[in-house]
Amino acid sequence: MSATYGRANIVSSFGFCVRWRKKCVQQIDIKAGDAVIDLMSGMGELWPSITEKVRSSGEIKAIDFSPVMCDKSRVAAERLDKFDIQILQEDALKNSLPDESADVVVSTFGLKTLTKEQCKQLAQEVFRILKPGGKLSLLEISVPRFRPLRLVYMFYLRYIVPLFGQMLLGNPENYRMLGKYTEKFGDCSYFGESCSNAGLKVITRKFFFGCATAVVGQKLQ
Numbered sequence: 730m731s732a733t734y735g736r737a738n739i740v741s742s743f744g745f746c747v748r749w750r751k752k753c754v755q756q757i758d759i760k761a762g763d764a765v766i767d768l769m770s771g772m773g774e775l776w777p778s779i780t781e782k783v784r785s786s787g788e789i790k791a792i793d794f795s796p797v798m799c800d801k802s803r804v805a806a807e808r809l810d811k812f813d814i815q816i817l818q819e820d821a822l823k824n825s826l827p828d829e830s831a832d833v834v835v836s837t838f839g840l841k842t843l844t845k846e847q848c849k850q851l852a853q854e855v856f857r858i859l860k861p862g863g864k865l866s867l868l869e870i871s872v873p874r875f876r877p878l879r880l881v882y883m884f885y886l887r888y889i890v891p892l893f894g895q896m897l898l899g900n901p902e903n904y905r906m907l908g909k910y911t912e913k914f915g916d917c918s919y920f921g922e923s924c925s926n927a928g929l930k931v932i933t934r935k936f937f938f939g940c941a942t943a944v945v946g947q948k949l950q
């Protein structure tokens with residue numbers, strides 16, 4: 730999806746993706762000078778909100794395994810050139826970040842393609858790279874519990890988003906996967922459980938009646 734991801738995301742979510750990214754960052758107290766890890770960072774969509782908080786004394790390390798997304802994120806990093814942003818083209822589940830090196834771990838819209846086993850692996854990685862007292866906020870679109878909303882939302886993801894893909898971007902096939910992945914992923918509860926099992930103290934927060942969910946918390950001191 731990397732060729733059309735930015736536009737498709739904004740159009741098909743009616744701008745909600747922008748709002749939810751801000752929400753993800755607002756869930757935790759990020760301070761000036763913090764070392765922030767952005768997992769599955771895409772084109773650097775989260776960085777404007779993060780740099781506002783960490784200011785020029787902080788640093789962002791971004792991990793994404795897609796070479797195209799990394800190239801696009803380099804353009805975003807150039808626009809934010811007074812900030813320290815490093816882009817690592819790596820697997821978030823098995824990355825080279827040192828133990829206990831991050832004050833904060835954030836991530837948006839990267840969880841839904843993970844299997845249960847991969848959710849466990851990611852939770853363990855988040856625990857490993859966070860400093861004691863470090864904070865996390867990872868957000869993903871999710872299946873709402875309220876049945877009427879669930880039916881409408883899942884119909885939209887399954888059938889209307891691929892239409893947007895076809896009409897506006899000439900690329901329906903990849904967007905068809907969005908509904909499939911979201912349905913399989915559910916609502917972040919398994920990822921939340923995996924974080925607790927890994928030793929993190931987390932809660933889940935729902936947005937827009939459960940159309941997105943964040944796992945938010947801390948590695949205790």
Ligand SMILES: C[S@@+](CC[C@H](N)C(=O)[O-])C[C@H]1O[C@@H](n2cnc3c(N)ncnc32)[C@H](O)[C@@H]1O
Pocket residue numbers: 750768769770771772773774775792793794795798819820821822836837838839842
């Ligand atoms: C839907 S995009 C989200 C991008 C961005 N965070 C955002 O807010 O739009 C998911 C991204 O996760 C990346 N990704 C998925 N699994 C990954 C993994 N195991 N390691 C690194 N990157 C991964 C993909 O390459 C893609 O860029």
